[in-house]
Amino acid sequence: MEMLAAVMKGTNQPLAIEKVELAPPKAGEVLVKIMATGVCHSDLNAIEDESTPLPTILGHEGAGIVVEVGANVNTVKAGDKVALSWVPFCGTCEFCRTGQVNMCESAFGPMFAGTLLDGTSRLSQNGKLVYHNSLLSTFAEYAVVPEMSCIKMPNGMPMAQASLIGCGVATGFGAAVRAAQVKPGSTVAVFGIGGVGVNAIQGARVAGASRIIACDVKPQNLEMARKFGATDVVNVGEVNAAGALKELTGGYGVHYAIDCSGNPTAAQSAWLGTRKGGTTVVVGAFNPKKELSLPAGGFHRVGKVLKGSFYGDVHPFRDFPIIAQLYLDGQFKLDELVLDRIALPDINKAMDAFHDPCCVNVGRTVIEFGGESA
Ligand SMILES: [Zn+2]
Numbered sequence: 251m252e253m254l255a256a257v258m259k260g261t262n263q264p265l266a267i268e269k270v271e272l273a274p275p276k277a278g279e280v281l282v283k284i285m286a287t288g289v290c291h292s293d294l295n296a297i298e299d300e301s302t303p304l305p306t307i308l309g310h311e312g313a314g315i316v317v318e319v320g321a322n323v324n325t326v327k328a329g330d331k332v333a334l335s336w337v338p339f340c341g342t343c344e345f346c347r348t349g350q351v352n353m354c355e356s357a358f359g360p361m362f363a364g365t366l367l368d369g370t371s372r373l374s375q376n377g378k379l380v381y382h383n384s385l386l387s388t389f390a391e392y393a394v395v396p397e398m399s400c401i402k403m404p405n406g407m408p409m410a411q412a413s414l415i416g417c418g419v420a421t422g423f424g425a426a427v428r429a430a431q432v433k434p435g436s437t438v439a440v441f442g443i444g445g446v447g448v449n450a451i452q453g454a455r456v457a458g459a460s461r462i463i464a465c466d467v468k469p470q471n472l473e474m475a476r477k478f479g480a481t482d483v484v485n486v487g488e489v490n491a492a493g494a495l496k497e498l499t500g501g502y503g504v505h506y507a508i509d510c511s512g513n514p515t516a517a518q519s520a521w522l523g524t525r526k527g528g529t530t531v532v533v534g535a536f537n538p539k540k541e542l543s544l545p546a547g548g549f550h551r552v553g554k555v556l557k558g559s560f561y562g563d564v565h566p567f568r569d570f571p572i573i574a575q576l577y578l579d580g581q582f583k584l585d586e587l588v589l590d591r592i593a594l595p596d597i598n599k600a601m602d603a604f605h606d607p608c609c610v611n612v613g614r615t616v617i618e619f620g621g622e623s624a
């Protein structure tokens with residue numbers, strides 16, 4: 251079928267709005283009519299990255315309606331509303347068998363190669379291959395995606411809000427609820443208040459934390475953190491973070507610290523501000539050239555856990571519906587994350603907006619495609 255898409259044809263070039271061919275879904279794949287898709291900073295990173303296979307269609311935060319399913323697809327059918335996950339899993343490997351589906355390695359080869367799970371693409375233009383991105387490619391009217399990327403949403407779920415679940419929302423929620431396993435009445439610090447950080451705050455709130463301390467260097471981010479449930483804020487550019495966390499918790503430090511900043515210095519502060527027996531979760535991606543250093547003295551006495559977490563340890567089929575239901579019940583804020591709604595031809599304006607120094611990196615511009623929506 252022919253469809254309109256935003257095609258990335260070169261590094262650091264505007265995306266071209268053009269007609270593209272999409273082949274039907276093969277076995278284990280699903281054709282989805284994209285209703286909404288979030289524009290993420292990772293898309294801009296891909297545009298600036300010379301290793302992105304070209305030409306490609308970016309977009310990894312999407313929601314839509316199932317149009318057609320390939321052979322052996324059992325979990326969704328035509329007409330279902332779905333939110334998309336960019337971390338599909340195989341269900342049978344060493345990690346999947348032990349329930350750690352976020353660590354399944356089957357998706358990474360195809361993800362970097364720009365294909366679907368079988369190593370081929372369903373996208374083409376004038377007979378020439380076009381690559382997928384994150385096994386989704388949601389900057390288009392339709393997408394063929396793995397069944398394991400399609401998570402059924404409740405009927406009442408609006409699509410713009412659903413489109414955001416699969417990236418920063420799930421990662422932040424999961425960092426608090428799954429990776430840290432925040433307990434009721436506990437104290438939590440969240441470092442790095444962006445698209446992941448505000449959702450780690452929300453996850454901690456839903457899990458019943460009594461105190462949630464937001465740590466960032468930007469006053470506007472700390473202000474945002476309060477809107478999502480932070481009870482206290484610490485400007486870590488002005489005071490010693492670990493000292494401030496101890497002061498706010500009777501001298502002990504927090505039960506759980508979650509670092510979403512991608513900054514090793516912040517992760518070190520998160521560790522130092524975690525109490526004995528507590529847990530520090532690092533969910534932000536570090537620059538691979540940097541190192542994380544922790545004091546060796548007394549390490550064996552503190553009984554703390556330091557955990558790196560990919561995708562917030564979420565299991566999409568378990569956690570996406572939980573997040574959607576929390577939203578529908580008024581317990582999880584997603585409306586506040588939809589900052590702007592635009593049409594596909596305006597996508598380059600959304601990319602340019604990331605370069606605005608006043609840009610607060612919480613929430614998204616969402617592209618909507620019109621038609622049947624909620
Ligand atoms: Zn994203």
Ligand SMILES: [Zn+2]
Nearest residue numbers: 340343346354
């Ligand atoms: Zn697997």
